[in-house]
Amino acid sequence: MQIEVFSLFPEFLQSYLDISILKRAHEAGHIQVGLHNIRDYALDKHQVTDDEAFGGEGGMVLKPEPIFGAIEAILGMDGKMPLFLLSPQGEVFDQNMAVEMSQLQSFALLCGRYEGVDERVREHLITREISVGDYVLTGGELPALILIDAVARQIPGVLGADNAAANDSHSEGLLEHPHYTRPAEFRGWEVPEILRSGNHAAIQKWRREQSLLRTAQRRPDLLQKAELNKDDLDFLKSQGYQL
Numbered sequence: 001m002q003i004e005v006f007s008l009f010p011e012f013l014q015s016y017l018d019i020s021i022l023k024r025a026h027e028a029g030h031i032q033v034g035l036h037n038i039r040d041y042a043l044d045k046h047q048v049t050d051d052e053a054f055g056g057e058g059g060m061v062l063k064p065e066p067i068f069g070a071i072e073a074i075l076g077m078d079g080k081m082p083l084f085l086l087s088p089q090g091e092v093f094d095q096n097m098a099v100e101m102s103q104l105q106s107f108a109l110l111c112g113r114y115e116g117v118d119e120r121v122r123e124h125l126i127t128r129e130i131s132v133g134d135y136v137l138t139g140g141e142l143p144a145l146i147l148i149d150a151v152a153r154q155i156p157g158v159l160g161a162d163n164a165a166a167n168d169s170h171s172e173g174l175l176e177h178p179h180y181t182r183p184a185e186f187r188g189w190e191v192p193e194i195l196r197s198g199n200h201a202a203i204q205k206w207r208r209e210q211s212l213l214r215t216a217q218r219r220p221d222l223l224q225k226a227e228l229n230k231d232d233l234d235f236l237k238s239q240g241y242q243l
Contacts, residue, residue, distance in 0.1 A: 001155060002106035003033045004081070005144055006070050008049060008113055010035035012141045022149065025158045033148065034074070038062075041069035050114055059115035067110065067121050075108055082107045082127040086140030086147070087116065090129030093147060097130070101147075102154035109147065111140030173226035175219060177210040209235050216241045 005013060017023065017033055025031045039047045043065050050060040075081050086109060091097070101107065110117070110126070122129070132143040152158050180191040194206050212232055215222050216239070223236075223243060233243060 001031045001102070001104065001152075003031060003148060004036065004074055004106075004108040005033060005111065005148075006036050006038055006067070006074075006108065007111040007139075007141055007144070008038055009111075009139070009141055010037050013145055016145050017148075021158065022152060025152050025155070028157060030155050030158050031148075031152050036070055036074055038066045038070050041066045041073065043069075053115060057115075061115050062113055062117045062121070064118040064120050067117060068125065071108070071110075071125055079125075083110060083125055084108070084147075085110045085112060085117065085122065085126045085129045086132075086143040087112050087129045088131050088134070088136050089116075090131040092134070093130050093132050093143075093150070095150070098147075098150040099154050101151045109140070109144045111144050113139045173222055174211045175215045175222070177207040177214065208232070212236055213239060 007013065013033075013035055017026065022031070022033075026033065039049050042049050042063075048063070049066045050062050053059065053061045071083065075083070082104065084107060110121075130143070130147065132146050137143065180195060184191045184196060192206070194202055197203070212223075212228075212235055215226070216236060220241075223241075228236075228243070236243065
């Protein structure tokens with residue numbers, strides 16, 4: 001997968017891309033991330049990329065010329081590669097969107113800054129606006145990294161085990177079950193006996209029930225959309241949760 005990122009601070013993203021899973025994914029050829037500085041496409045000698053908003057409103061707005069110049073120079077004029085704007089006004093990013101985007105061969109990300117981008121960028125360049133939550137950040141660089149990380153995890157081979165991402169929280173509409181590792185006893189706290197039993201069917205049942213219970217306790221809203229079978233509903237009812 002090819003991902004092109006347009007930002008005023010591409011060096012901010014590079015450090016995260018150069019470690020751990022994303023670094024290995026790049027080395028293995030699963031993802032390629034190109035980082036592009038919008039400032040390089042400014043038209044004046046001072047490389048100005050923002051200006052005051054028309055109408056006298058406070059705050060600065062990213063100018064259209066450097067953005068159009070960067071996008072057209074890197075992606076071309078045909079607009080075939082999807083371009084996503086990271087913006088608090090966009091659709092809220094979730095696991096389903098990450099899976100959907102992982103099916104693409106390539107896409108590009110535009111990191112907003114200040115009060116946002118000139119509206120003509122939205123109207124004539126952007127395929128889709130994406131938000132990482134109902135709050136405002138200083139810029140789109142952190143959201144871009146969140147999106148790249150979440151999407152990359154869905155690409156076969158990136159995590160090593162083929163089904164690793166399938167067990168993540170939200171992958172089935174539920175929060176993930178608890179995890180334990182060695183030692184079996186730590187400061188008097190023991191790993192549940194069932195996880196040491198070797199009974200894989202019982203372990204899977206326990207994990208499913210714990211996932212249901214954790215979701216009911218922490219994110220009950222997710223249960224309204226999750227695909228639950230009769231055993232799931234019976235278990236929740238036995239724990240005092242009625243859907």
